[in-house]
Amino acid sequence: MGAGEEVSSSSSGNQNGSHSDITNVILNVYDLTPINNYSYWVGFGIFHSGIEVHGKEYGFGAHDFPFSGVFEVEPKSCPGFIYRCSILLGCINMSFSEFRALIESVASEYHGDTYHLISKNCNHFTEDIVHRLTGKHIPGWVNRLARIGSLCSCLLPESLQVTTVKQLPEYHEMEDGTETLSTASPGGSTEIDDTDPEKQLLSPKDGNSDISFIKEAQMCECKVP
Numbered sequence: 001m002g003a004g005e006e007v008s009s010s011s012s013g014n015q016n017g018s019h020s021d022i023t024n025v026i027l028n029v030y031d032l033t034p035i036n037n038y039s040y041w042v043g044f045g046i047f048h049s050g051i052e053v054h055g056k057e058y059g060f061g062a063h064d065f066p067f068s069g070v071f072e073v074e075p076k077s078c079p080g081f082i083y084r085c086s087i088l089l090g091c092i093n094m095s096f097s098e099f100r101a102l103i104e105s106v107a108s109e110y111h112g113d114t115y116h117l118i119s120k121n122c123n124h125f126t127e128d129i130v131h132r133l134t135g136k137h138i139p140g141w142v143n144r145l146a147r148i149g150s151l152c153s154c155l156l157p158e159s160l161q162v163t164t165v166k167q168l169p170e171y172h173e174m175e176d177g178t179e180t181l182s183t184a185s186p187g188g189s190t191e192i193d194d195t196d197p198e199k200q201l202l203s204p205k206d207g208n209s210d211i212s213f214i215k216e217a218q219m220c221e222c223k224v225p
Helices: 036-042 096-107 122-134 140-151
Strands: 022-031 047-053 056-060 070-073 082-093 168-173 179-184 212-214
Touching (some): 022 122, 047 082, 047 122, 047 140, 056 122, 070 096, 082 122, 096 212, 122 140
Antiparallel strands (some): 022 047, 047 056, 056 070, 168 179, 179 212
């Protein structure tokens, strides 16, 4: 269904071992609603997606703050979503450090407070990353709702047009010296309505590992003498 090839868990990660610069580029797709079990077969549904490279999965989600909404999780285990399938989109020859630099650079273009389900969502992010890495596109059905919604957004419920998470990301030092963010609820924040799945983006449930936000690359301001 669409472009790409569905892959098994044995195909994920580096192609020639953990120390190789050659790595698969895999799109991991999740359901946001059980209705997808029926609508998927006619090429329609509400999906979340993340891009798996070098054994980690990267996605984009909402929070209320003007900095990176790009996050890292273990592959196929993004909290709050139901894993559906993985699609192999190619492989690249790029070291982890080079890829990490790319992700940190792109993170400056995807702030959490700019997330919008129709105009700038997780699937727009994965489309962007996949195209930068391989020159290819993600399958059209993954983000079809957004394309339809951009034409007739007035017909969509408000809860589907803007999605925000009331969580404050915090930085943590990683073993390799890089910094990431994890979610933490700020004092006095608005409670999330657990009955509305669209408002649970980036809201880890009990038993799930924390989401780690990627710190965007700092721009160097060079003064002209």
